[in-house]
Amino acid sequence: MADSRFSFEGLIAKNAPEARDAPVVKRGKYDFAVAYPDPASLPIDGLLDGLREAMEQEGADLALYAHQSGYAPLREFVAQKLARDSGIHVSADDIILGDGSGQPIHMICETLLDPGDVVLTEDFVYSGTLGQLRRFHTDIRGIACDQDGMLPDALESAIKNAIGQGKKPKFIYTIPTFQNPQGWTATKGRREAMLRLSHTYGVPILEDDCYVDLRYEGESVPSIYSMDDTGSVMYTGSFSKIIAPGMRLGYMTAPKPILDVARVVKSGGSVNQFAAWAVHRYATGHLDEHIVEINNIQRGKRDAMVAALGENFGSAAEWSEPAGGLFVWLKMQEEADLQAIRDKVLDAVDVGYQSGPLFAPDGVSGKNYARLCFGYNTPEDIREGIARLADAFAREGILNA
Ligand SMILES: Cc1ncc(COP(=O)(O)O)c(C=O)c1O
Incomplete structure (x- = not known):
């Protein structure tokens, strides 16, 4: 029997974006992948x-x-x-x-x-x-x-x-x-x-x-x-x-x-x-006082992430120490491919991050970079998450701290 389903083939606009399935978003417990604000202080x-x-x-x-x-x-x-x-x-x-x-x-x-x-x-x-x-x-x-x-x-x-x-x-x-x-x-x-x-x-x-x-x-x-x-x-x-x-x-x-x-x-x-x-x-x-409050919270989280990187990554990596915002930009040695191991790391240690190519205009550069957002987790979880990340990277052979 002929297929009676209507076909949109040939009808999609020439300049329409490329089709993609709805994303399956898997979040880690230690969710450094997305720049979320602090959930506990939402007003x-x-x-x-x-x-x-x-x-x-x-x-x-x-x-x-x-x-x-x-x-x-x-x-x-x-x-x-x-x-x-x-x-x-x-x-x-x-x-x-x-x-x-x-x-x-x-x-x-x-x-x-x-x-x-x-x-x-x-x-x-x-x-x-x-x-x-x-x-x-x-x-x-x-x-x-x-x-x-x-x-x-x-x-x-x-x-x-x-x-x-x-x-x-x-x-x-x-x-x-x-x-x-x-x-x-x-x-x-x-x-x-x-x-x-x-x-x-x-x-x-x-x-x-x-x-x-x-x-x-x-x-x-x-x-x-x-x-x-x-x-x-x-x-x-x-x-x-x-x-x-x-x-x-x-x-x-x-x-x-x-x-x-x-x-x-x-x-x-x-x-x-x-x-x-x-x-x-x-x-x-209330916005002014709320911003003062969340900045105090986020400053503590930024400090926790930077300190944890120092303790766990030592001289094996470089990272930004931003005066604001919600993320640290981590750089591993040139050969490291943080893109290739991202999903594996998420499954293995429950830590999410985004790798450099996501932010590269050419879509491929920066495989040895990761963006780590500190806005969402507590300082304790940030410390634990960074330790787990270091552990996972070490097992992948890209961190010899
Ligand atoms: C630099 C920058 N611009 C714009 C946005 C868009 O965010 P929203 O649409 O939630 O304002 C984001 C979100 O993370 C961002 O990082």
Whole structure:
């Protein structure tokens, strides 16, 4: 009998992303794989109180579709926070809320990118954005970095090289503060250099400042957006790491021509009004003190991970000691393939991590690197997890501490 199932073969859009099965996410007890916040200090009661208050005051508005840019009082809150903390002076009308900051990044990509466009980014960088760039068939070029950020000479020669090929880069994507996965924060000088190059060659910057509030020591560095007076910077931020990723709330600001397309790209109306209400009411009264509290907790976890690496990996590895953010970037000797043993290590010792290629623009470099997130587990579990990791690496013959 003929197969009566309908076939979508030939119907999938030419530029659709590559099909993939739903991922099977296996988490380790010692879960250093994903940049989660601390679960014990999630402000559950505060969010509930905030939601209840908002429902009592505005619940009838659930009958309406909210503003396309998202709940106006939350955009007003974001505008005030950006002005106070990041020197970014924009109005609530210049902000679009998104499902996390991943969606705004997607919106910016869809606004700007055609297949084959060149985008410049750090040599190891947030995998979610790499996924977006690949989804738009972008020519992604990684720029070498050191502990102070992207190397200006490398950035300039990449821009010149692309221009020489008739492919002027569409934008530079950077995570200047507590870079994911490398952990460094770009100095003011490096930010100025990047901006100078952006102006000289007419290449805009997308500044992803997802971790900026998670500073455990040291002085904050001005945002790139605040140093620009030409309107060449787009900016994204998130409530994921300072409240909870499950709320799916983030935001973007950018020059009007970008916002006006991005809003249309977003489609589907505003962000979820429940989440926006809860976060708005909670953040208005409590976010500052919550950030102080979680930074104290995360500082202790960062210290626990760095100390445990020292005790268990000794001189057999190198690792970052970030002043903020949620991860340590571990480097083993050149021949180590942390990608090949990742699943085996997870099964053997219940420790999860992500290996370098996930963050590499070419998808293959950095096999001897791993990103270790310290946000989720307790300091005790972090110590135990790192000891287990060292043990597993030793059994694989890549650690002789
Ligand atoms: C650098 C960076 N940008 C953006 C995101 C997106 O997060 P969200 O969509 O939850 O805001 C992440 C998530 O880990 C990230 O690390």
